[in-house]
Amino acid sequence: MAAHGSAPRIATASKVDSEVIIGAGEFTYRVHHHWPQLPDKYSWQTTHNVAVDKAGNLYVIHEGLEKQSDHPAIFVFDEQGQFVRAFGQQFQGGGHGIEVHEEGGEEFLYIAAYQQVKCLAKLTLTGEVVWQQFAPMASDKYAAGEAEHPQRAWGRDHFLPTNFAFLPDGGFLLADGYGSYFIHRYDAAGQWQSCFGGPGKGQGTFDTPHGIWIDARGAEPIIIVADRAHHTLQRLSLSGDYIDTIDGFGLPANVDICGDLMLVPELVARVTILDKDNQVVARLGEDVARISADRRRQIRETPADWQAGKFVHPHDACFAADGSIYVAEWVKTGRITKLEKV
Numbered sequence: 001m002a003a004h005g006s007a008p009r010i011a012t013a014s015k016v017d018s019e020v021i022i023g024a025g026e027f028t029y030r031v032h033h034h035w036p037q038l039p040d041k042y043s044w045q046t047t048h049n050v051a052v053d054k055a056g057n058l059y060v061i062h063e064g065l066e067k068q069s070d071h072p073a074i075f076v077f078d079e080q081g082q083f084v085r086a087f088g089q090q091f092q093g094g095g096h097g098i099e100v101h102e103e104g105g106e107e108f109l110y111i112a113a114y115q116q117v118k119c120l121a122k123l124t125l126t127g128e129v130v131w132q133q134f135a136p137m138a139s140d141k142y143a144a145g146e147a148e149h150p151q152r153a154w155g156r157d158h159f160l161p162t163n164f165a166f167l168p169d170g171g172f173l174l175a176d177g178y179g180s181y182f183i184h185r186y187d188a189a190g191q192w193q194s195c196f197g198g199p200g201k202g203q204g205t206f207d208t209p210h211g212i213w214i215d216a217r218g219a220e221p222i223i224i225v226a227d228r229a230h231h232t233l234q235r236l237s238l239s240g241d242y243i244d245t246i247d248g249f250g251l252p253a254n255v256d257i258c259g260d261l262m263l264v265p266e267l268v269a270r271v272t273i274l275d276k277d278n279q280v281v282a283r284l285g286e287d288v289a290r291i292s293a294d295r296r297r298q299i300r301e302t303p304a305d306w307q308a309g310k311f312v313h314p315h316d317a318c319f320a321a322d323g324s325i326y327v328a329e330w331v332k333t334g335r336i337t338k339l340e341k342v
Contacts, residue, residue, distance in 0.1 A: 020309040021342065027273060027282035029325065029339035031309050036060070036077040036336055042086060044334025045071075049163070049254070049316040050326045051100045053107050053125060057084060058326055059098055062334055066093025066116060074098065074111075074127070079320075081338070087127030091117055097163040100125075103170070103188075114160040114178055118150035122190060135159035136192040141180045156180050156199055163254055165212040167238065168221055175225065177210040183225065183240065196240030202230055204242035211254030211316075214238075215262070217276050226252040226264070233264065246278050250288060253330075258319035265314035268292060271327055271339075284325075284339065285311035301332045311337070 020031040036058065038044065046063045053059070056079040064073040073095035074088035088095065094117030099110045108130065109123040121132040134147040136159075143157040154160065161184075162177030170188035182195040197206050211226030215235070222243060223236040228251050235243040250268025257263070260276035269291035273282040287310035291299060299305045299312055306312055315330040325339040 028342040032338040035338035036081040047328040047334035049098045050328045051098050053100045061095040061098040064092035099164045110164045112161040116152040118159045163211050165214045175209045175212040181206045213255035224255050254316045256318045265317040267313045
């Protein structure tokens with residue numbers, strides 16, 4: 001069964017007092033491209049994901065360059081966009097997913113890394129490692145040696161994790177979005193339990209299950225999977241049983257939920273907001289036609305071709321406490337945009 005989103009209410013950008021404003025009504029935002037600034041000793045290297053802690057600090061992970069092994073992959077900024085700290089050199093060349101999760105009154109970072117790193121990790125907010133582990137070989141989904149000797153190799157028998165979702169029982173799910181296409185279930189201690197999904201044509205199987213989230217807006221919590229190459233969101237029970245599909249996206253990369261609203265960054269040049277009934281209420285920064293025509297992805301590498309108020313490749317997005325939105329884009333020089341709620 002497919003649940004189709006309704007037509008969005010907004011599709012334009014305007015300039016007010018030399019600032020770019022996008023959206024309309026309650027979904028109106030002031031656009032701040034390149035919002036946080038790094039110290040000169042660091043450089044942006046393909047931004048991937050973003051997360052916010054209770055204090056309002058923004059955590060940004062980028063893939064990074066493997067050859068720059070002493071360069072941090074994770075940066076932290078305060079609510080004004082001022083640099084706070086950097087860490088995570090061990091993820092350089094493979095930084096991908098990042099989430100903040102509160103446990104027993106303390107917040108932790110969960111990191112998913114792909115490419116040659118191929119790990120998942122739990123850190124304190126200042127970067128100390130609580131645990132770090134590699135491919136769950138007990139799942140029987142991976143090539144021999146994948147956990148002991150991670151290398152830059154792709155395929156369905158390789159471990160290339162992308163994003164996390166946190167379960168009501170204290171455990172978590174990990175999407176192997178670039179590798180096996182399975183969703184792995186871990187307990188609260190980080191021990192592997194089981195998996196579901198795998199490659200397929202939909203309805204409980206996936207083609208690049210890149211993002212994942214727990215949707216607690218209904219009577220019972222369910223799993224949302226951003227099934228990127230199918231251009232859909234799949235909804236599943238907490239046990240992994242297929243429920244239905246929401247279509248109408250362009251390479252959806254991840255999901256965030258705040259209150260009744262669900263936020264979906266789409267690699268094909270826009271960020272979508274859906275209401276509690278999963279109907280589209282806003283599409284922000286849309287530049288789908290121009291970016292879709294760029295078959296060689298040249299715009300991704302040429303900031304001079306980026307347009308104010310428009311997105312190139314949103315890879316992740318999350319809500320701030322005040323309803324503003326942070327967007328990380330998969331572009332060579334990196335870009336973090338703040339959509340300040342007006």
